[in-house]
Amino acid sequence: MCSSQGNVLCFTIDFGSGFTSSESSSKTALWRYKFSQLKGSSDDGKTRVKLLFKNAESNQIEMKELEFANLTAVLHCIHSFIAAKVASMDPLFMCSQSFPGNYINS
Incomplete structure (x- = not known):
């Protein structure tokens, strides 16, 4: 759960579909972006994050503040x-990562 502009929202991260924000009551998706559309982010270190996504159709950067x-x-x-x-x-x-206790024979 999160809020944006005074509205309570559900924020979902899904491995297949990416980022989705939906209304908390109706579960209607308000926006959805793939991982590849995330172009930047920043936060205030307390409660707020700004996510910058590239709109696939317009190629414009859209900011979502949550x-x-x-x-x-x-x-x-x-x-x-x-x-x-x-x-x-x-x-x-x-395969290229070395993990403690795991040995790759060369």
């Missing part, structure tokens, strides 16, 4: 999804 009760948790979640998305793009990525 307010969260636990901003740190939301930012960790966003970063985790983006890192997982990037890692999934390169099938050799996981």
